[in-house]
Amino acid sequence: MSSTYLFIKHANELLTLKGHSQQPAVKAAMNQLHVINDGAILMKDEQIVAIGETDELLSQFHQEINLAEIIDASGKVVMPGLVDPHTHLVYAGSREEEFNMRLNGATYMEIMNNGGGIHATTTKTRAATIDELKEESIKRLDRFLIHGVTTIEAKSGYGLDWETEYKQLFVAKELNHLHAIDIVSTFMGAHAIPVEYKERPDVFIDLIIDEMLPLVVEEELAVFNDVFCERGVFTPEQSKRLLLAGKNLGLIPKIHADEIEPYGGAELAAAVGAISADHLLKASDEGIKKMAEAGVIAVLLPGTAFFLMEAAANGRKMIDEGVAVALSTDCNPGSSPTASLPFMMNLACMHMGLTPAEAIYAATINAAHAIGKGHEIGSLEEGKKADVLILDVPNYMQTQYLYGMNHTHSVIKAGRIVIDNGALVTNKLKSH
Ligand SMILES: N=CN[C@@H](CCC(=O)O)C(=O)O
Numbered sequence: 383m384s385s386t387y388l389f390i391k392h393a394n395e396l397l398t399l400k401g402h403s404q405q406p407a408v409k410a411a412m413n414q415l416h417v418i419n420d421g422a423i424l425m426k427d428e429q430i431v432a433i434g435e436t437d438e439l440l441s442q443f444h445q446e447i448n449l450a451e452i453i454d455a456s457g458k459v460v461m462p463g464l465v466d467p468h469t470h471l472v473y474a475g476s477r478e479e480e481f482n483m484r485l486n487g488a489t490y491m492e493i494m495n496n497g498g499g500i501h502a503t504t505t506k507t508r509a510a511t512i513d514e515l516k517e518e519s520i521k522r523l524d525r526f527l528i529h530g531v532t533t534i535e536a537k538s539g540y541g542l543d544w545e546t547e548y549k550q551l552f553v554a555k556e557l558n559h560l561h562a563i564d565i566v567s568t569f570m571g572a573h574a575i576p577v578e579y580k581e582r583p584d585v586f587i588d589l590i591i592d593e594m595l596p597l598v599v600e601e602e603l604a605v606f607n608d609v610f611c612e613r614g615v616f617t618p619e620q621s622k623r624l625l626l627a628g629k630n631l632g633l634i635p636k637i638h639a640d641e642i643e644p645y646g647g648a649e650l651a652a653a654v655g656a657i658s659a660d661h662l663l664k665a666s667d668e669g670i671k672k673m674a675e676a677g678v679i680a681v682l683l684p685g686t687a688f689f690l691m692e693a694a695a696n697g698r699k700m701i702d703e704g705v706a707v708a709l710s711t712d713c714n715p716g717s718s719p720t721a722s723l724p725f726m727m728n729l730a731c732m733h734m735g736l737t738p739a740e741a742i743y744a745a746t747i748n749a750a751h752a753i754g755k756g757h758e759i760g761s762l763e764e765g766k767k768a769d770v771l772i773l774d775v776p777n778y779m780q781t782q783y784l785y786g787m788n789h790t791h792s793v794i795k796a797g798r799i800v801i802d803n804g805a806l807v808t809n810k811l812k813s814h
Pocket residue numbers: 470499500503610638641686712714715716717718
């Protein structure tokens with residue numbers, strides 16, 4: 383089969399974010415986007431083969447460009463496709479009635495402790511068929527794609543029994559094959575204490591360790607193992623036991639940490655060598671220091687704080703302390719029902735003290751590192767996957783200044799145009 387070439391030319395600003403494929407960007411490096419004016423990219427099949435100024439590429443790759451489909455990005459920004467490193471993609475139903483309860487004063491944890499919240503979605507997800515879950519999840523994936531997201535992480539955790547956890551992970555795996563968006567899976571059997579184990583959380587942790595984790599590994603259903611470490615959910619001791627057991631089997635630890643109150647989650651992430659600690663609204667100063675030392679990435683979820691009407695995590699402090707910061711939607715039916723990673727970037731600038739450049743790093747290459755894919759995606763460099771986002775704004779500052787809007791003009795996934803002029807061209811690239 384002959385090769386397919388795609389050539390983007392005359393980008394007003396082409397943001398490469400180069401030089402961080404091995405390690406995430408930290409501190410001042412998060413402000414260096416490595417902008418090429420009048421930039422161009424040549425893609426061959428799924429990969430980027432050349433990147434530079436338009437004139438330079440036109441003269442060096444004359445033959446290939448003659449064969450290429452051409453996109454003129456005059457007046458636009460070209461940057462890496464966005465990466466969302468924390469979603470609860472596969473679930474059934476919605477929880478708008480809880481939103482209403484929260485607007486009337488109920489708290490997230492009160493609702494959960496009264497059998498709602500994660501438990502409500504668990505009941506619906508247990509009852510859903512594989513086809514129903516697929517259908518709902520594809521709708522969400524399409525929304526991500528329209529917002530410029532080309533890779534996401536997806537967690538289980540609305541089963542809390544093996545049958546349903548398996549069903550969620552199975553759906554995510556299938557969708558990774560079917561949908562243009564690449565999906566990396568996380569097992570999160572410890573998302574809540576199931577009602578049937580309410581008084582015996584340690585027995586439930588044993589069940590996950592003894593029965594579920596080996597199956598996740600055997601059937602290659604996930605790369606990461608996550609836990610909701612929070613007062614009233616799982617303690618730091620239970621979380622540690624679970625994460626280390628998973629690590630022994632090859633599952634990389636992640637942790638929902640210090641979301642509602644300071645609980646030693648950031649410290650625990652450092653102690654177990656987690657790839658990321660997520661939420662961190664209430665992380666302690668000591669925990670932040672330990673994360674920086676241990677190289678744990680902070681996955682911050684500004685939409686969750688926004689939607690729960692809480693103060694956001696202190697992203698500014700984390701970056702200043704040397705923590706690599708990433709951003710995510712936390713897409714889930716309770717605390718952040720959105721697929722707009724661009725809006726999360728806006729919120730990170732307005733509520734977490736990030737600069738526009740830092741927000742862009744956090745939603746691309748640093749997010750890619752938070753799911754172990756920094757070598758493959760997240761920046762525009764020769765040899766990396768051709769996941770490219772074209773924004774209908776003349777400079778990157780406007781992506782944050784013109785807030786709350788979707789500036790996506792085109793999305794190129796693995797060298798193919800999947801969004802054009804803001805509309806879905808195809809959500810299927812993979813045939814099996
Ligand atoms: N905090 C725990 N889990 C999810 C919310 C899940 C839900 O409410 O359904 C989160 O990351 O925000």
